[in-house]
Amino acid sequence: MAFDTAWRLLGDATDTEDAVQEAFLEAFRLHGRQRVRNWGGLLRHLAARRAIDRLRRRKFPTLPLEALTSEPAAPASEQPESVAVQHELAERLRSAIAKLPDREAAVFSLHYAGEMSNGEIAETLTISTEAVAVTLHKARSRLKELLGLQKVVARRSKS
Amino acid sequence: MNRDRDPIRDESDDALDRLIRAATTQLPPIEVRQRAIDRAAALTPGSQALRRRGRGRSWFLAAAAVAPVAAACVMVFLMPAPSSFGWEDVTKAVQSRPWIRATTSWEGKKSTMWLSPRGQVWAFRTYNWDNNWFIFADGRQQARYEYRAKDQRITKAFLGEEGQRLVAPVDYVSQGLWLFGTERVVSQRRREVTEAGKKWVEFDLVFWRGDMNLGTLRVDPETRLPVYLLLRSRTDETKSVRYDFTYPDDGPADVYALGVPAGTKIDDRMPPKDAQRALDAIAAGRGRIGDFRLVVATTQEQAPVQRQSGFIVWRKGDRWRIDTVAPVARLHGAAKPPEGLDLGDPLVKQLQLAWLGRLYLCDGRTVYRNANPPRLFEPERQDSKSVTWEPAGHIAPRDLLSGEGFGAMQLAFHARIASLVYPDLSPVQGWSFEFDPRPADAPGCVLIKRSARLATKEPAVGHEWHYLDPAKGYAVVRAELFNLPAAVPADLKADTPRETVRLEEYQKTPQGFWYPAVIHFSRPVTAAADGKAGREDRPSNRTETVRYHFDFGVALPDSLFATEDASKSGK
Numbered sequence: 157m158a159f160d161t162a163w164r165l166l167g168d169a170t171d172t173e174d175a176v177q178e179a180f181l182e183a184f185r186l187h188g189r190q191r192v193r194n195w196g197g198l199l200r201h202l203a204a205r206r207a208i209d210r211l212r213r214r215k216f217p218t219l220p221l222e223a224l225t226s227e228p229a230a231p232a233s234e235q236p237e238s239v240a241v242q243h244e245l246a247e248r249l250r251s252a253i254a255k256l257p258d259r260e261a262a263v264f265s266l267h268y269a270g271e272m273s274n275g276e277i278a279e280t281l282t283i284s285t286e287a288v289a290v291t292l293h294k295a296r297s298r299l300k301e302l303l304g305l306q307k308v309v310a311r312r313s314k315s
Numbered sequence: 316m317n318r319d320r321d322p323i324r325d326e327s328d329d330a331l332d333r334l335i336r337a338a339t340t341q342l343p344p345i346e347v348r349q350r351a352i353d354r355a356a357a358l359t360p361g362s363q364a365l366r367r368r369g370r371g372r373s374w375f376l377a378a379a380a381v382a383p384v385a386a387a388c389v390m391v392f393l394m395p396a397p398s399s400f401g402w403e404d405v406t407k408a409v410q411s412r413p414w415i416r417a418t419t420s421w422e423g424k425k426s427t428m429w430l431s432p433r434g435q436v437w438a439f440r441t442y443n444w445d446n447n448w449f450i451f452a453d454g455r456q457q458a459r460y461e462y463r464a465k466d467q468r469i470t471k472a473f474l475g476e477e478g479q480r481l482v483a484p485v486d487y488v489s490q491g492l493w494l495f496g497t498e499r500v501v502s503q504r505r506r507e508v509t510e511a512g513k514k515w516v517e518f519d520l521v522f523w524r525g526d527m528n529l530g531t532l533r534v535d536p537e538t539r540l541p542v543y544l545l546l547r548s549r550t551d552e553t554k555s556v557r558y559d560f561t562y563p564d565d566g567p568a569d570v571y572a573l574g575v576p577a578g579t580k581i582d583d584r585m586p587p588k589d590a591q592r593a594l595d596a597i598a599a600g601r602g603r604i605g606d607f608r609l610v611v612a613t614t615q616e617q618a619p620v621q622r623q624s625g626f627i628v629w630r631k632g633d634r635w636r637i638d639t640v641a642p643v644a645r646l647h648g649a650a651k652p653p654e655g656l657d658l659g660d661p662l663v664k665q666l667q668l669a670w671l672g673r674l675y676l677c678d679g680r681t682v683y684r685n686a687n688p689p690r691l692f693e694p695e696r697q698d699s700k701s702v703t704w705e706p707a708g709h710i711a712p713r714d715l716l717s718g719e720g721f722g723a724m725q726l727a728f729h730a731r732i733a734s735l736v737y738p739d740l741s742p743v744q745g746w747s748f749e750f751d752p753r754p755a756d757a758p759g760c761v762l763i764k765r766s767a768r769l770a771t772k773e774p775a776v777g778h779e780w781h782y783l784d785p786a787k788g789y790a791v792v793r794a795e796l797f798n799l800p801a802a803v804p805a806d807l808k809a810d811t812p813r814e815t816v817r818l819e820e821y822q823k824t825p826q827g828f829w830y831p832a833v834i835h836f837s838r839p840v841t842a843a844a845d846g847k848a849g850r851e852d853r854p855s856n857r858t859e860t861v862r863y864h865f866d867f868g869v870a871l872p873d874s875l876f877a878t879e880d881a882s883k884s885g886k
Contacts (some may be wrong), residue, residue, distance in 0.1 A: 245337030304329035
């Protein structure tokens with residue numbers, strides 16, 4: 157729901173609490189002006205928006221991307237990943253989401269953090285399902301570019 | 316996300332998906348979810364749509380659903396003891412009074428609170444708002460009485476651990492807090508002010524939750540008694556509420572004396588005596604833990620990789636510290652522990668864990684977190700100079716061994732062993748409570764079942780079943796957490812998606828503290844949450860094994876809890 161959406165985008169307790177509260181406040185204000193048909197979708201949408209706002213205000217450290225995106229070299233049982241790695245990977249992605257245009261950030265967030273289908277996103281944002289699919293594709297492409305993932309993959313292929 | 320269905324995918328898509336999985340599979344601490352729900356609920360007066368889920372919360376904080384300020388207020392006198400003022404004198408002065416009364420009026424809504432530390436009574440009422448709400452907590456009866464005008468009846472329920480802290484706050488002085496309620500102080504700063512020629516001592520406080528979590532407590536240096544508490548919003552400078560304290564000779568003797576109509580019937584919901592015995596034993600078990608060094612090693616089995624992480628926790632009285640460790644094989648560089656730091660634990664050696672860096676530090680009064688947390692791929696940055704301490708906004712000193720969980724310490728979730736082994740299962744507002752002295756599926760154990768309506772679109776109920784072993788001091792040996800549609804009876808079937816926690820290989824210290832050496836977590840994970848396509852797929856299970864190795868005899872030098880760098884960078 158709204159909490160999970162904000163948490164996955166922010167990964168920080170204080171920010172998540174604030175974003176969820178702001179989303180609820182905004183939802184109740186909207187409710188006072190118009191009938192809300194889909195509370196779940198609305199809350200996730202608002203939570204995502206507030207979370208993205210907070211991401212854009214955050215200062216992200218610069219991390220060594222290649223190390224973070226590489227697969228473990230040794231067998232899984234001998235080469236475990238840690239919570240710290242997961243945290244850093246997530247932060248890297250969040251820094252890129254913060255740079256997405258509004259529409260792409262919203263669609264990407266609702267799809268992956270809000271676990272909404274394209275149809276649900278379309279209904280929430282009052283756009284077509286096709287537009288959601290196109291926007292999602294654009295968002296992924298832009299994220300890969302922002303994160304330099306193609307370059308990393310290309311370098312690894314050469315080496 | 317599905318490679319088979321998308322021919323234009325390449326390796327960069329796989330890399331992006333790994334990042335997405337990393338962000339979407341991090342689990343929040345339960346209490347964080349709870350606080351977020353509480354804060355949201357505070358926006359909806361009277362709303363029944365937003366119920367809470369998660370570990371027990373203060374019953375009187377059910378007020379948060381109606382009046383967040385009233386909830387946050389009823390509150391704290393605290394205090395850590397700055398020697399210059401003689402806080403012990405303040406404590407003694409307050410304790411010497413038969414009654415303490417706090418009154419407030421916020422946006423025209425008046426409420427009053429009474430406390431008698433000697434009589435073990437805490438009481439609260441509103442005046443002509445929120446259905447005229449009355450609470451009378453009686454420590455001697457271990458009961459709380461609650462009345463709302465709309466219900467036309469008084470509910471009598473078990474006081475519970477948080478209620479106990481309300482009626483007997485002075486018992487908690489040893490924990491560094493002088494609690495006058497259950498709101499924890501996460502930081503405080505003392506100063507002196509002069510107003511119209513009179514000197515006052517004021518304490519700037521930060522409470523652990525809520526929007527109105529900034530406070531100023533004014534104390535009269537002549538009487539040593541608090542005069543008022545001013546609470547302010549951290550997001551809206553125009554929002555504030557003031558509580559004025561007086562110290563009358565008499566106070567309410569029972570719930571009727573608060574103003575509840577005489578003759579109102581009492582609905583007795585006290586749990587049976589054997590359930591009360593179990594709840595008391597849980598609290599006592601947590602209190603026997605003592606000082607320790609604890610190594611926590613977590614292994615998460617999840618294809619295609621196995622994740623591993625760990626923590627070292629040191630606790631000495633009110634002070635504690637949490638560092639993180641990592642497998643040597645993953646370190647890209649040298650990670651040397653600070654000179655003199657003993658990492659001789661067998662578990663550390665067995666798992667080839669190396670010191671990685673510092674996460675949290677509590678100096679007995681304030682909890683700090685490292686704003687520059689350890690980085691696995693840059694461990695050379697983790698020397699002591701790179702540690703940047705800042706006060707941890709939502710973590711209180713007592714959170715380490717709290718039965719309620721671990722606050723906002725999401726980076727050290729599994730170090731919250733006290734809340735896993737000895738959780739506070741006291742009946743709370745909004746939760747049903749059921750005690751089974753002889754569960755058929757766990758001979759020798761007792762079972763506490765709790766459930767609450769969830770804030771979901773479709774009506775659903777969250778269930779928590781805790782199996783306690785009386786032979787192990789009523790420690791939890793198994794817990795089952797699951798959700799069901801509201802219309803479905805609370806029955807745990809084999810195919811019910813649930814989170815299962817199994818606590819095994821129990822050991823006992825000479826002080827009588829029972830603890831598990833291993834805890835197995837099994838959580839359902841939906842395909843979408845796991846970064847895979849197929850949202851309609853049934854959830855699979857993710858397992859996690861956490862090993863705990865206590866050492867109660869290890870030396871705990873004060874240098875382990877040195878706060879010099881914390882006070883320089885954080886205070």
